[in-house]
Amino acid sequence: MTEPDVLYTDLAFVKSRGNAGKDAASTEPETNYASLKVVKVQSQPPDPNGAKLTWSKFTTERKALVAFGVLLISALVALCWVAYQNVQLKKNHQQLLSDHDELKNSWPATQESICRRCETNWELEGESCYYFSEIYLTWESSRRFCQRETADLVKIDTYNEQRFLQLRLKDIMSSPEDKFWIGLSDSQQEGQWLWVDGSRLDSSFKFWGRNQPDNYQPDKGGEDCVRIGAKLARSKFTTERKALVVFGILLISALVALRWLAHQIVQLKRNHQQLLSDNEELKNSWPATQESIRWRITWELEGESCYYFSESFLTWERSREFCQHQTADLVKIDTLKEQRFLQLRLKDIMSSPWDKFWIGLTDSQQEDQWLWVDGSRLDSSFKFWARGEPNNYQPEEGGEDCVRIGEKDSSTNVQNWFDKVCAVPHRWICEKAAQKGLPRCVL
Template sequence: MKCFLSLLLLPVVVWGYCDPEFTRVGEQCLSFVTQYQLTFEEAGEYCNEMRGASLVTIDSATQFKALVDYIYSSELAIASYWVDGNDKDSEGVWISSSGKKFPMGTPFWAAYRTSQEPNGIRKENCAHLFIPVNFYINDFACNRTNLFICEQADVPTRIIQYEPPEVKSCPMHYVEVGGKCLSFMAYEEVSWESARLRCRENEGDLAIVDDIELLRAINLYLQAEELTDHDFWLGASDAQTEGQWLWTDGSSVPMGTPFWGLVAQYNQEPDGGVDENHLALLSKGYFYFRDADGSLPLHPLCQLAE
């Protein structure tokens, strides 16, 4: 028993205090430099002079969401910001200054109905949070200037122990994705209301995707299973009150970046008004949230009832 418990009690890092020049944002200590607009290289050098800091890294969907939420809540939505990502050495291979892989796809990079960033080929090799696209990541010419965000290096930490959650065991027709038991019914296409009925027949309901890591996990699963040419219904609607998006359990749907996709002229979903009252993940939208006509035939994405 002692040996078994030792396997469960795994170490986890807990972040310490930030230096005075930095502010806690999620699990990072950050400084938003708004007094200078510098090139990508100059911004990195400026950060390095701040006790060895660097441009802010983005390693997870949770981290990215915390960063964007902070920009909006702290009145920092004034211009675009450099972040630590580039493909200068090898076109299309995006890395950070430390050589780590830079996250790609949804829910990080700006996506429209027919295209997703990065799209600058050899002319745009550095990553920034682009204000016209609601601070989704966009590729940009490295010699242009932006505001930028520095991340404190060597944040003091301490180690505690915790017992990790159990891995879900999902029943037939369901698969574990992002800690949930989901069923991707790729064999039939039905309206939103009919999709709910199909899910209920299988002891579930249309999926509630209220965590950004779950949206990321769904995207990775669709890629791995070669389902990226399918469209799926989710369990949310604003049919009762236009503009008030609610999940089937009555909770509010998260709005804005990094959940909802973009449309032409840099506008953000939802944009369908009274004609599009149901929530979908569409292939021609890179599986960001998009409003759609509930009568359309899409695949049910079910979640096992808990």
């Protein structure tokens, strides 16, 4: 029994007798009575030698040991988890570093120029920064000012740079005589014009004004430094003459516009049926699966080739470098079907008749020997030069040795190749072979 108190009973039997004086016949039988005696006994302690405990009794020390054991196991589990996370983090970090380096190496070279910028008050054009002063100094003082800015007076190397400076100065010059110093001088030897970097002025590349240089002031030591700028002086017309000129220009413009609109309406009617036919053909030749239609965001699939039409402007050489970064090259046109596809596509994305695209054709190695980027010669029986092309129109720029494509105002005229100076920025078309069996181009 588990109770701490145990009840025991002791029974005592008492025999009662009848009264002596009464009749023996009336004597009742003997009756037995029980007396109950309760004794409370204290419970005995358990046997220390093998008796089974029925209730575990831990001391405070044992409880503390159990708690510390649980905490120690939890700490070991947490330590193992942290160590595992640290190993994973290091692996991910190394992978990120590798991806970062790969992205940097594969990033197109154009991004470097796109991200360039100049300091405050300097203007970015091409790969150079320009500062146009608002104060007046001598040529020597102007040069010292530039040198303090870790720069020098401008040296003009290209026709594009000369044109940029002329257009910019036209806006900021306050009068025809408000000209700007450039880094050209013959102060060391009369008639020997040198740039500030010590190089001689190229006799085939100069932009002197009419009757210049004339060394007009010999009494002051001569005119040995060069300034730039041309701002037309205001013509002194009366108000009535100005009004007549304006009305005359407006009238001529209106007549020209009406003539042009009439021509466009006639041309539109003539080309309507042809345009419907071209659209139907384009729909039929479009990739069959909806997946490829949704996919074509950057590269476009046509036949067995993938094409990329750029949105930025680069020189011919930089355009080709961009394509080569994409495991492609500037487009080589092999068939009339391909030429016609490109013409239709460019007509939709050209912003103006001058917004043409570079293709992979050049005669930069030898004049009039036109070669594709894969080294093959242009087939004399298969070419699409525009009327009067190639004409090598700008020999002073080294000649027009690269070819661009595009005709904004016509979808049917496939004769739309034009030669151009290779250093002029244009948009471009890349081409690479499509993978067989796939309904789309793979990056």
